Amino acid sequence: MALIVQKYGGSSVADAESIKRVAKRIVDARRAGHDVVVAVSAMGDTTDELLDLAHAVAPIPAPRELDMLLSSGERISMALLAMAIHSMGFEARSFTGSQAGMITTAHHGAARIVDVTPVRVREALDEGAIVIVAGFQGFNRDTRDITTLGRGGSDTTAVALAAALDADVCEIYSDVDGIFTADPRVVPNARKLSVIGAEEMLELAANGAKVLYIRAVEYARRHGVMIHARSTFSSGVGTFVLGPGMTVPAGVEGAEGEEMEEPIVAGVATDLSQAKITVIGVPDVPGKAAEIFKIVARSGANVDMIVQNVSAAATGRTDISFTLPKADASAALRALADEQPQVGFESLVHDDQIGKLSVVGAGMRAHSGVSATLFEALSAAGVNIEMISTSEIRISVVVRGDELADAARVVHTAYGLDGDTEAVVYAGTGR
Amino acid sequence: MALIVQKYGGSSVADAESIKRVAKRIVDARRAGHDVVVAVSAMGDTTDELLDLAHAVAPIPAPRELDMLLSSGERISMALLAMAIHSMGFEARSFTGSQAGMITTAHHGAARIVDVTPVRVREALDEGAIVIVAGFQGFNRDTRDITTLGRGGSDTTAVALAAALDADVCEIYSDVDGIFTADPRVVPNARKLSVIGAEEMLELAANGAKVLYIRAVEYARRHGVMIHARSTFSSGVGTFVLGPGMTVPAGVEGAEGEEMEEPIVAGVATDLSQAKITVIGVPDVPGKAAEIFKIVARSGANVDMIVQNVSAAATGRTDISFTLPKADASAALRALADEQPQVGFESLVHDDQIGKLSVVGAGMRAHSGVSATLFEALSAAGVNIEMISTSEIRISVVVRGDELADAARVVHTAYGLDGDTEAVVYAGTGR
Numbered sequence: 001m002a003l004i005v006q007k008y009g010g011s012s013v014a015d016a017e018s019i020k021r022v023a024k025r026i027v028d029a030r031r032a033g034h035d036v037v038v039a040v041s042a043m044g045d046t047t048d049e050l051l052d053l054a055h056a057v058a059p060i061p062a063p064r065e066l067d068m069l070l071s072s073g074e075r076i077s078m079a080l081l082a083m084a085i086h087s088m089g090f091e092a093r094s095f096t097g098s099q100a101g102m103i104t105t106a107h108h109g110a111a112r113i114v115d116v117t118p119v120r121v122r123e124a125l126d127e128g129a130i131v132i133v134a135g136f137q138g139f140n141r142d143t144r145d146i147t148t149l150g151r152g153g154s155d156t157t158a159v160a161l162a163a164a165l166d167a168d169v170c171e172i173y174s175d176v177d178g179i180f181t182a183d184p185r186v187v188p189n190a191r192k193l194s195v196i197g198a199e200e201m202l203e204l205a206a207n208g209a210k211v212l213y214i215r216a217v218e219y220a221r222r223h224g225v226m227i228h229a230r231s232t233f234s235s236g237v238g239t240f241v242l243g244p245g246m247t248v249p250a251g252v253e254g255a256e257g258e259e260m261e262e263p264i265v266a267g268v269a270t271d272l273s274q275a276k277i278t279v280i281g282v283p284d285v286p287g288k289a290a291e292i293f294k295i296v297a298r299s300g301a302n303v304d305m306i307v308q309n310v311s312a313a314a315t316g317r318t319d320i321s322f323t324l325p326k327a328d329a330s331a332a333l334r335a336l337a338d339e340q341p342q343v344g345f346e347s348l349v350h351d352d353q354i355g356k357l358s359v360v361g362a363g364m365r366a367h368s369g370v371s372a373t374l375f376e377a378l379s380a381a382g383v384n385i386e387m388i389s390t391s392e393i394r395i396s397v398v399v400r401g402d403e404l405a406d407a408a409r410v411v412h413t414a415y416g417l418d419g420d421t422e423a424v425v426y427a428g429t430g431r
Numbered sequence: 432m433a434l435i436v437q438k439y440g441g442s443s444v445a446d447a448e449s450i451k452r453v454a455k456r457i458v459d460a461r462r463a464g465h466d467v468v469v470a471v472s473a474m475g476d477t478t479d480e481l482l483d484l485a486h487a488v489a490p491i492p493a494p495r496e497l498d499m500l501l502s503s504g505e506r507i508s509m510a511l512l513a514m515a516i517h518s519m520g521f522e523a524r525s526f527t528g529s530q531a532g533m534i535t536t537a538h539h540g541a542a543r544i545v546d547v548t549p550v551r552v553r554e555a556l557d558e559g560a561i562v563i564v565a566g567f568q569g570f571n572r573d574t575r576d577i578t579t580l581g582r583g584g585s586d587t588t589a590v591a592l593a594a595a596l597d598a599d600v601c602e603i604y605s606d607v608d609g610i611f612t613a614d615p616r617v618v619p620n621a622r623k624l625s626v627i628g629a630e631e632m633l634e635l636a637a638n639g640a641k642v643l644y645i646r647a648v649e650y651a652r653r654h655g656v657m658i659h660a661r662s663t664f665s666s667g668v669g670t671f672v673l674g675p676g677m678t679v680p681a682g683v684e685g686a687e688g689e690e691m692e693e694p695i696v697a698g699v700a701t702d703l704s705q706a707k708i709t710v711i712g713v714p715d716v717p718g719k720a721a722e723i724f725k726i727v728a729r730s731g732a733n734v735d736m737i738v739q740n741v742s743a744a745a746t747g748r749t750d751i752s753f754t755l756p757k758a759d760a761s762a763a764l765r766a767l768a769d770e771q772p773q774v775g776f777e778s779l780v781h782d783d784q785i786g787k788l789s790v791v792g793a794g795m796r797a798h799s800g801v802s803a804t805l806f807e808a809l810s811a812a813g814v815n816i817e818m819i820s821t822s823e824i825r826i827s828v829v830v831r832g833d834e835l836a837d838a839a840r841v842v843h844t845a846y847g848l849d850g851d852t853e854a855v856v857y858a859g860t861g862r
Contacts, residue, residue: 016487023488050507056447057454057511058518065517068525069510072503076481079500080488086496087489094499099575120575144530144551 002168003035003125007135007158012173012232013077014044022173022232023084026130030090035125037165039135039158040081042073063108067137067148071097074134074154082132091129095120097146098139100131101164102157104147106140111147113138113156113219116164125165133161152213159216163223169249170225172212177231178238179204179211181417182268186405190412191419193266194252197362198243200266201227203394207358208271217241264363264370265415270408271356272401274304275329276387278321279336281346289320291343292336299335301328305356305389305398317346321387323398326352354386355404358396359411371395377414383407433599434466434556438566438589443604443663444508445475453604453663454515457561461521466556468596470566470589471512473504494539498568498579502528505565505585513563522560526551528577529570531562532595533588535578537571542578544569544587544650547595556596564592583644590647594654600680601656603643604663609670610635610642612848613699617836621843622850624697625683628793629674631697634825638789639702648672695794695801696846701839702787703832705735706760707818709752710767712777720751722774723767730766732759736787736820736827748777752818754829757783785817786835789827790842802826808845814838 006026013019029036041047050069054061061069078094085092101117124131135154138147149156155172162170179201182190196204198221205214211229220227221243230238237252282288289308296303306322324332329350336348364370374395378385383406387398399407412418437457444450460467472478481500485492492500509525516523532548555562566585569578580587586603593601610632613621627635629652636645642660651658652674661669668683713719720739727734737753755763760781767779795801805826809816814837818829830838843849 016484019488053447053507053511054514057450058514060518061514062517062523065510065513065523065525069507069514072506072510075503075506076484076500079496079503080484082496083485083489083492083500086493087491092493092496094496 001033001035003037003165004029004169004171005037005039005158005162005165005167006171006173007039007154008041008081008173008232009154010041010044010046010077011175013040013081016080019043019077019080020084023081023088025232026081026085027088027090030130037121037125037131037133037161037167038081039133039154039161040074040077041135041154042070043077043080046073046076064145067108067111067146070148071134071137071146074136078132078134082130085130085132091127092132093124093129094132094134095124096134097137097157100133100161102133102138102160104138104140104149106143106145106147108145108147110150111138111140113149113160116160118161118164121161121165133157152215155213155216156219159220159223159225159227162225163219167225169228170220171228171230172216173230173232174211175232176211177234177236178229179209179241180267181419182408182412183209183270186270186408187268187412189418189420191417193239194237195240195242195248196266198241199393200360200362201241203358203360203391204267204269207269207356207360207394207396208273209267209269212241263361263415263417264367265359265361265417266363267360268408268412268415268417269358269360270404271358272404273326274323274354274356274398275326275350275352276321276323276354276398277329277332277336278319278349278351279343279345280319280349281315281317282320283344284316284318288343292320292345293322295335295339295343296322296324296332299328299331301325301332305387305396307387307389323354323356323387353401354398355401355407356396356398357404357407357411358394359415360394362393364393364395373414374411377410378407381406381410383410432464432466434468434596435460435600435602436468436470436589436593436596436598437602437604438470438585439472439512439604439663440585441472441475441477441508442606444471444512447511450474450508450511451515454512454519456663457512457516458519458521461561468552468556468562468564468592468598469512470564470585470592471505471508472566472585473501474508474511477504477507495576498539498542498577501579502565502568502577505567509563509565513561516561516563522558523563524555524560525563525565526555527565528568528588531564531592533564533569533591534572535569535580537574537576537578539576539578541581542569542571544580544591547591549592549595552592552596564588583646586644586647587650590651590654590656590658593656594650598656600659601651602659602661603647604661605642606663607642608662608665608667609660610640610672611698612850613839613843614640614701617701617839618699618843620849620851622848624670625668626671626673626679627697629672630824631791631793632672634789634791634822635698635700638700638787638791638825638827639704640698640700643672694792694846694848695798696790696792696848697794698791699839699843699846699848700789700791701835702789703835704757705754705785705787705829706757706781706783707752707754707785707829708760708763708767709750709780709782710774710776711750711780712746712748713751714775715747715749719774723751723776724753726766726770726774727753727755727763730759730762732756732763736818736829738818738820754785754787754818784832785829786832786838787827787829788835788838788842789825790846791825793824795824795826804845805842808841809838812837812841814841 104111227241535542
C-alpha cells in the first residue's frame with residue numbers, strides 16, 4: 001500500500017468520455033490498495049478559450065482577474081472527475097489550489113510555490129477518500145487572492161503535493177509512453193527509457209523534449225520526489241525519473257539485481273523553436289558583449305547559446321551570434337536597433353531557420369570522445385555545424401533547421417541508441 | 432453619493448459584447464459618484480452546459496462536486512466583468528461567494544444564507560474599487576465547502592449583499608423594463624408600474640410573474656432592502672419594490688407630493704405551469720384529506736390550490752381537486768395510486784390543460800366588490816371558473832388553459848389597468 005500522486009493533463013480530460021476513462025484508471029489504483037491524490041489540468045482547450053474571452057473584453061486583462069478567470073478551468077475538470085469517481089462507488093473529494101494549501105507568491109500568472117499545507121487533503125485521505133486537486137493554481141496569503149503557476153503549472157502542483165505528502169511516486173500522465181531516447185516523430189526507432197536521471201531529464205527538457213516541464217523535474221529533484229512519466233492510454237510502465245540517492249523500483253528494467261549497461265548518452269533532443277541573431281561589426285573593446293546582452297535581457301528575451309568569433313585584426317571588430325526563442329526575436333531586434341548608435345555595431349542579421357540538436361548523458365562526465373562521435377556523425381552526413389555549446393552532461397549544436405531531423409537520426413544511430421522496432425507515435429503533442 | 436448594489440443575470444452577460452455593455456453601465460454609476468457592488472450570474476447558458484457535462488460523467492452527480500462545478504460559472508463571468516471595467520480605467524475587484532462572506536447552510540444545491548460578512552467587499556469599496564461578486568454561491572463554515580443557492584440565487588446574493596452593506600438600493604437588471612400590470616406577451620396593453628408593494632410583488636411572483644424571484648423579494652422585505660427592477664437595455668426608471676416603511680424615491684412617479692390615485696388592483700398574473708389532479712370518491716370521514724395531502728407531500732410535490740366539493744349524501748363520498756406544478760404531477764399520481772387501497776378513493780383524474788389567473792392588490796383589504804368585478808368580467812367573456820382561492824390581497828381562479836390569455840385581457844380591462852399604448856415586448860423570457 002503506497003501513496004500515489006497522479007497528474008492528468010488537459011488532453012487526458014478533454015471530454016466526458018476521457019474523464020470517465022481517467023476516473024476508471026484512478027479507481028483501479030485505489031482498488032489495488034493505494035491512497036491516491038490526483039492533480040488535474042483544465043479540460044482540453046478550456047484555458048485557451050478563457051484567454052480568448054479575456055482578450056475580447058480587455059486588451060490587457062488585469063492579472064488578478066485573469067488568474068481568477070483561468071483558475072475556473074481546473075475547478076470544472078476536478079469536480080467532473082470527482083463526480084465520475086463517485087458514481088463508480090468510491091468516495092472522492094475535489095479541492096481548489098487554496099483548499100489544498102498551495103501557498104504561492106503573489107506574482108499573478110507566474111506564481112511560485114512557497115509552501116504546501118495539504119491539511120484538508122490529508123484529512124480526506126485519512127477518511128478513505130480519493131482526493132482531486134486543481135492543478136496550476138494556488139493562493140497568496142497576504143493578498144488572499146487566487147494565483148496561477150504559469151506554464152507547466154499542473155505538473156508542478158503534482159510534484160509539490162507529492163513532496164508535501166511524502167508520496168511514494170508522482171505519476172505524470174500524458175499521451176506518450178514515457179521518455180524516449182529521441183522524439184519518435186523525428187527519430188522513428190527511438191527507444192523508451194525505463195529510467196533516466198533527473199539531471200539528464202532537465203537537460204533534455206531544457207533542450208526541446210516536451211514530455212515533462214523543467215520546473216516540475218527541478219522541484220522533484222530538489223525535494224526527493226520520484227517521477228513516473230507514463231501514458232494515459234496504456235497500462236505499461238513508463239519512465240522513472242530518479243533524483244540523487246533514488247533507486248530503480250523493483251521489477252522495472254534496470255532495478256537492482258538486473259543487468260544493465262549504463263549508457264553514456266541517454267538521449268538526443270531536437271528543438272526547432274529557436275532563432276539566431278547575429279550582431280555584426282561589434283567594436284572589439286571590453287564591455288561590448290555585456291552591453292549587448294543587457295539590452296537583449298531588458299527586451300524580455302531569454303538568450304540560450306552565444307558564440308563570439310575571433311576579431312579580425314584589420315578592423316578591430318567582431319561578430320556576436322546568439323540564439324533565443326523565436327517569439328522573443330522581434331522584441332530583441334527592436335531593442336538592439338534602438339541602441340545601435342550607443343553600441344556602435346554595424347548591422348543585425350536574423351535567422352529563424354535554425355535547428356538545435358543536443359546529446360545528453362550523465363556518462364559524459366566519465367567518458368572522453370563523446371563529442372568526437374557527434375562531430376564525426378554529422379560530418380559523415382554532410383551536416384554543417386553553425387554553433388556549439390556544452391555543459392558537463394550535454395553537447396548542443398546549431399544546424400540548418402531542414403537538416404535537423406536527418407542529423408538527429410544519424411547521431412541517434414552513432415551513439416547506439418536505435419531500438420529494434422519503430423516507436424508508437426500518438427497524434428498528440430506529447431503533453 | 433449612494434451605495435448601489437446591482438445584479439445582472441446570465442442573458443445580460445451572455446458574450447464579450449454584452450459584458451462590455453454591462454461594464455459601461457457599471458462605470459456610468461461609478462462616474463455619477465456612487466459606490467457600486469455588482470452580483471453577477473454565469474454567462475448565458477453556462478450553467479446548463481455544466482449540468483449537461485455533469486450528467487454525462489455521472490447519472491446522479493455528487494451534490495458537493497456539483498456545487499463546486501456550477502460555482503465556476505460565476506467565477507468566469509465576474510472575472511471577465513472586472514477585467515472589462517479595469518480596461519475602462521476603473522479599479523475593479525472580483526470576489527467569489529466565500530471571499531465575499533456569503534455564509535450558507537451546508538445544503539448543496541439549495542443552500543440558504545445564514546450570515547453575510549462582506550469584510551473584503553467593504554475594504555475594496557473603501558479603497559475606491561468597484562466590487563464584483565459571484566452570484567448564486569456561498570460557503571459553509573463547518574464543512575468549509577462551496578455551496579450554491581439554487582433557483583434565483585443571484586437575485587438573493589444581490590439583495591443579501593445590499594442588506595449587509597446597508598445599500599441605498601438593489602437594482603436587479605433583466606431584459607424587461609420592470610414590473611407590469613400583466614405579462615405584456617399575454618396582455619399587450621399592460622402598463623409598467625413605477626412602484627409596487629413588496630407584498631403585492633410576492634403574490635405576483637408566486638402566481639406566475641417571472642421578473643423577480645420570490646426568495647429575493649422576501650429577503651428584501653424582511654431586511655428593509657429597496658429593489659429597483661429595471662432593464663439592462665434601457666436607461667429608463669423601472670419599478671421600485673417597496674417594503675414596509677419605505678417611501679418612493681424623489682422624482683419617481685408616485686413620489687411624495689406627486690398626485691397618484693392608489694389602485695385597488697396592482698396587476699394580473701397568469702400561470703400555465705400547473706396541472707390539476709382530482710381524487711374521486713373519497714370516503715367523507717374525518718382525516719381523509721390529511722391522509723391524501725401527506726401522501727402528495729411525501730412525493731415531493733408542492734400543492735397550490737385545493738377545492739373539496741360538498742359530499743353527496745347518498746354515497747357518503749366526495750371529490751378533492753388540487754393544483755401542483757406540472758413537473759410534480761406524475762410523482763404525485765404514482766404515490767396516490769400506490770396508496771389507493773388504504774385511502775379508499777375510487778379513481779384519479781389528471782388534467783394538465785389548466786391555466787391560473789390571479790388578481791393582486793393591497794387595496795383589496797379596504798375595498799369590497801373586487802371579486803365581483805372579476806367574476807362578472809369572466810362571465811361576460813364566457814370563461815368558466817373551475818377553482819377559486821383567495822388570500823388577503825389576491826384572488827386566483829383556474830380556467831381552461833386555452834382561455835387564459837383572453838381571460839387575462841378582459842380582467843385587465845375590467846380593473847382599469849389598460850395603458851394607452853402597447854407595451855414593448857422583448858424576445859427574452861423576462862429573466
